[in-house]
Amino acid sequence: MTLRRLPETLVNRIAAGEVVERPAAAVKELVENALDAGARQVDVVLRDGGRGFISVSDDGCGMTPEELALAVERHATSKLPDDDLVNIATLGFRGEALPSIAAVSRLTVASRAAGAAEAWSLSVEAGRKGRPQPAAQPPGTRVEVRDLFFATPARLKFLKAARTELGHAQDAVRRLAMAHPEVGFTLADEARSVLRLAPCDGELFEARLARLAAVMGRDFAQNALSVEALREDLRLTGYIGLPTLNRGNAQHQYLFVNGRPVRDRLLHGAVRGAYQDFLARDRHPLVALFLELPAEAVDVNVHPAKTEVRFREPGLVRGLIVGACRHALAEAGHRAATTVAGAALGALRPHAGPGLPYAQAASGGGLAEAAAAYHAPLPGLADTPAARPAEVPPSATDEADSETAEAYPLGAARGQLHATYIVAQTGDGIVIVDQHAAHERLVYERMKQQLSERGVAAQMLLIPEVVELDEGAAARLTSRAGELAELGLGLEPFGPGAVVVREVPALLGEVDAQGLLRDLADELAELGEALTVKERLEEVCGTLACHGSVRAGRRLNAAEMNALLRQMEATPHSGQCNHGRPTYVELKLADIEKLFGRR
Secondary structure (H helix, E strand, O other), rough: OOOOOOOHHHHHHHHHHHHHOOHHHHHHHHHHHHHHHOOOOOEEEEEEOOOEEEEEEEEOOOHHOOOOOOOOOOOOOOOOOOOOOOOOOOOOOOOOOOHHHOOOOEEEEEEEEOOOEEEEEEEEOOOOOOOOOOOOOOHHHEEEOOOOOOHHHHHHHOOOOOOHHHHHHHHHHHHHHHOOOOOOOEEOOOOEEEEOOOOOOHHHHHHHHHHHHHOOOHHHHHEEEEEEEEHHHHHHHEEEEOOOEEEHHHHHHHEEEEEEEEEEHHHHHHHHHOOOOOOOOOOOOOEEEEEEOOOHEOOOOOOOOOOOEEEHHHHHHHHHHHHHHHHHHHHHOOOOOOOOHHHHOOOOOOOOOOOOOOHHHHHHHHHHHHHHHHOOOOOOOOOOOOOOOOOOOOOOOOOHHEEEEEEOOEEEEEEEOOEEEEEEEEOEEEEEEHHHHHHHHHHHHHHHHHHHOOOOOOEEEEEEEEEEEEHHHHHHHHHHHHHHHHHHOOOOOOOEEEEEEEEEEEOOOOOOOHHHHHHHHHHHHOOOOOOOOOOOOOOOOOHHHHHHHHOOOOOOHHHHHHHHHHHHHHHOOEEEEOOOEEEEEEEHHHHHHOOOOOO
């Protein structure tokens, strides 16, 4: 077998496989070139998902005929004037995009330099370059790609349906549009306009939020928390969504490094860490974060697609993201997403069939019974006193009878439904609180605060309680006895398959020790032996808080209900439980009137 040099056209096609894996990758590279050229408007047109035709037009600086001929050569670029691969200030810099695309398609580039009297075009087919020709073109550049991958037909077999490929291209344009709110973008296919984003004027934060609202939706803009933090030479800005605004996947997490959209496990892990106290493991927050740092502190020359980066100090970056996001979440207080009310209204509306009148649907079941049940007196509420839980402060007063109590954000308690839900009246609506979920969050936050300040206070049991478990569960608990003691839970082995509980966290009040220890043993089994309790504090504290909170089915009097509402208003993160579910739903009078057809 003889060693030989591969033909240039084949080398280009091999390189194209790394840079252009699908039509969306070609769109991304071409739009990045337009942005680097100073464009203020970028227009993208696709046919057949980009497989048959891609056009990217911009109003940037344009190119001369000489530059046009050089632009389709490999590793020809204007973006490294000093040949410095450290201080990279542009999105592109490798000089591979145009020649890679041209190697596997029929490419035409038409460009007119700023101030030039005429435009020029150049065609390349499967790597064979033509000569520049005069053309009609306004100032700027238009790149047309036809029959993508016709020169490498094997790649065509791996492409998805046209709609799927269009979706990938749309995602690529959206990400670049979010990083550049001052630029207008359009994306269209043969049938319709898919994306139309006007340039956003004004101060950067306002323009960025306006662009995020246009891309991620108004729900995100209405429930977004501003993030701004500075640590050494690193600056983090952007917006993150409230925990109660979440999704089943991480597709709505957008991360940018020096204006470059990236997909980085470190950054996504930092976001996950920031929300770990507020979301279940299968739920994901909505975020758009922009990290700015010196060019020498990050390596963007990791992969030809330029979507991966490597940080010089990854720990510092992760700490900045986690700290800034947690600070923003703490500043949100008891606030919950506005989408919670909309979801509740959607669940309450009767599912009437076509042609069924609204009144008939309501009277047939659902709303009518719910309204009647709401107005009916709660059986035994007046003559069944509720024992005051240890964690509710005794200073609660008869605020439910005071009009001024309605001025509080969560209003004044007016009743309890099914011994589970507190109904409070505000100045312009009602609030429905899940008493167990809300109090679980309150206990959890108090436990974390005590642990960080002085350790969780323990309450010695008058009569120690022996709990029988299987030997494995008992062994897991006793092996972590020292760590659990820091959380206020004192236990000792009591023969094979049993432990004796001598102390419980004081703020939990009366607890079912057997149920608590069984749940903790299961939790420790999931954590594994390699992790300490402190490393997974949120899971263990969450289990303790669940057992120490006001349970569903427990009747509360007016003073206790109002005390719970006031504690929620004063406690960070109380708008959601430890799993990201809302602790309360607020309905405005206008919402209720719509529900009953009065609007």
